[in-house]
Amino acid sequence: MTVEIIEPHGLCAGVDAAVARALRLRDVYCLHGLVHNEIITGDLRDLRFKFVESVEDVPKGGTVVFSAHGVGPSVRRAAKDRELTVVDATCPFVDRVHRAARSFAKRGMPVAIICDPAHVEARGIADEVLDLPDGRALVPENGLLSDWPGGSGPAKGLEGRKIGVVAQTTMNADDVERCVAVLRGKYDIESSADVCAATKDRQNAVRRFAKTHHGEGSRVLVLGSPSSSNCRRLAEIARECGTGSLLAGTMDEVRALDLNGVDVLGVTSGASTPERFFTEAVRYLRNVPRHVAIVMDGNGRWASQRGKKRGEGHVAGAETLSKVLEWCGDRGIAYLTVYAFSTENWKRPKAEVDGLMSLFARMLKLKGGDFVRKKVRFRMIGRRGDLSKGLLATIEELERRTAGFERQFIVAISYGGRAEIVDAVNEAIRRGEPMTEETFSRCLYAPDVPDPDLVIRTSGELRTSNFLLWESAYSEYYFTDVLWPDFSESDLDKALESYASRHRRMGGV
Numbered sequence: 001m002t003v004e005i006i007e008p009h010g011l012c013a014g015v016d017a018a019v020a021r022a023l024r025l026r027d028v029y030c031l032h033g034l035v036h037n038e039i040i041t042g043d044l045r046d047l048r049f050k051f052v053e054s055v056e057d058v059p060k061g062g063t064v065v066f067s068a069h070g071v072g073p074s075v076r077r078a079a080k081d082r083e084l085t086v087v088d089a090t091c092p093f094v095d096r097v098h099r100a101a102r103s104f105a106k107r108g109m110p111v112a113i114i115c116d117p118a119h120v121e122a123r124g125i126a127d128e129v130l131d132l133p134d135g136r137a138l139v140p141e142n143g144l145l146s147d148w149p150g151g152s153g154p155a156k157g158l159e160g161r162k163i164g165v166v167a168q169t170t171m172n173a174d175d176v177e178r179c180v181a182v183l184r185g186k187y188d189i190e191s192s193a194d195v196c197a198a199t200k201d202r203q204n205a206v207r208r209f210a211k212t213h214h215g216e217g218s219r220v221l222v223l224g225s226p227s228s229s230n231c232r233r234l235a236e237i238a239r240e241c242g243t244g245s246l247l248a249g250t251m252d253e254v255r256a257l258d259l260n261g262v263d264v265l266g267v268t269s270g271a272s273t274p275e276r277f278f279t280e281a282v283r284y285l286r287n288v289p290r291h292v293a294i295v296m297d298g299n300g301r302w303a304s305q306r307g308k309k310r311g312e313g314h315v316a317g318a319e320t321l322s323k324v325l326e327w328c329g330d331r332g333i334a335y336l337t338v339y340a341f342s343t344e345n346w347k348r349p350k351a352e353v354d355g356l357m358s359l360f361a362r363m364l365k366l367k368g369g370d371f372v373r374k375k376v377r378f379r380m381i382g383r384r385g386d387l388s389k390g391l392l393a394t395i396e397e398l399e400r401r402t403a404g405f406e407r408q409f410i411v412a413i414s415y416g417g418r419a420e421i422v423d424a425v426n427e428a429i430r431r432g433e434p435m436t437e438e439t440f441s442r443c444l445y446a447p448d449v450p451d452p453d454l455v456i457r458t459s460g461e462l463r464t465s466n467f468l469l470w471e472s473a474y475s476e477y478y479f480t481d482v483l484w485p486d487f488s489e490s491d492l493d494k495a496l497e498s499y500a501s502r503h504r505r506m507g508g509v
């Protein structure tokens, strides 16, 4: 099965901004969900967010967050009456629809809202209209307009009246266009109905994919919560375009998908789906390892084959490493560990060791900003006491700056698998814990990092060379003759393809 990522996908600017604001808060109330996504809701619960359906449920004087979907004026007034501190995360595009609806209503026009009347955003827009004296909100129903919230039959008294039309931002853009055309044929309307650009772009991307891949063997998988209007629309659009669609909101749901007979799977996600879930799901679907570890061997041989100094080989190797880190990120690999300098490497000539140490320091200073920008957590494993104070300070400063990021880049310096085991034993004794595999693992250098799924070794050597002895007990190994400075994107893909073709039994059958 080929897994194709449908671009653009995922978090829109409105949700991204709302989540970034919310993540700075603790112990506050949030009116409805901040966005329609259970993973983000779970993150906020961890920050002691309490979700309420009405501002009346927020204690007087408390702090309330208004979600990206926005609220109407009656809710803002109620919050003011309760002397609440308001953190308003309303998306500017939703705000624009509110202003358009209010402006129509202020001009004395009934306002038709193309929407799902049960959606929080639609309720806020309707409130904007109904809050005005004589404000009248309508919803399209079977080609005619009904009084808000619909279901009461065609509205009366609209003859000879101009009607303003707006739309909920997350509707199907084609449906909105069709609906406006129908209304125009039956009523005198002025329309500012449109879905937001992020919604439209994601919907158009699914249409493009579905047009080129339709038929039995193709599906669109929408990653995101079924409660998200945005996600449901994407799935609907794929179906309308003739491609079957699937919706999954959690990794359990992704694992449970029936993909039998699917040759091409297009994967997209709604505007409120966190990228980490998307990456994890794509990684799983493509059978990409979560953790890749690499023994970067062959810098010296690469240099001597070209009549260069060994140091030049190490510089070329460092450049390859920067690219490999990038390629691993593109492929959804969450952890990359590299063997940069072993406990045994201290025996090399002093000039080479000094050159390597200053290369590490230079690279970290040069690349530190990139790690922050690309949200990569940098970590070192190995015997820190062996390093110079200056290098250690540079390493630990970068570890602090990147500590909050999920994707991890782990560099083994002054590292040996046996040394790590010895250090872990001493740590376990110091802690006085009974020795089990679990308690022992907790004493390793990076106990929270999952064991490597795949260990790659370059330059044709067929040894583990004291690398991750404990952690690689069930890792798959991939050996290549390519010297590390020559290791290319296609070499990485060959290793990943080899991994994907293996059946990992982990000691079972």
Ligand code: SF4
Binding pocket: 012, 013, 014, 015, 068, 091, 092, 093, 094, 169, 170, 196, 197, 198, 199, 230, 271
């Ligand atoms: S989907 Fe559009 S309207 Fe909704 S939060 Fe995102 S950018 Fe804003």
